[in-house]
Amino acid sequence: MIRKECFAPADAWLVPTPDEISELINMIGPDLTGGKLAKLVGLGKGGGRTVRRWIGGDADIPYAVWCLMAYEAGLGKIWADFSG
Numbered sequence: 001m002i003r004k005e006c007f008a009p010a011d012a013w014l015v016p017t018p019d020e021i022s023e024l025i026n027m028i029g030p031d032l033t034g035g036k037l038a039k040l041v042g043l044g045k046g047g048g049r050t051v052r053r054w055i056g057g058d059a060d061i062p063y064a065v066w067c068l069m070a071y072e073a074g075l076g077k078i079w080a081d082f083s084g
Helices: 018-028 034-040 047-056 063-072
Strands: none
Touching (some): 018 047
8 A cells, every 4th residue: 555645736745665666657557667657757768677677666756756656657647746
């Protein structure tokens, strides 16, 4: 389960865990590879390695990338809650 704070606007956002990242990737598409995800979010050459680092817990996923992934998973525009 992905914590609700992972879907908050940037000022209240909590960085997702590697398990939460994997879960969201599966929500986008169960056969979505790291390379395909890298292409989807606009990572350049070596983007698949970057995705593996997020999933492995070696690097934090950027908020903007997380937002694109949430949108692709059908969860809406999590960045658009301008309550502040």
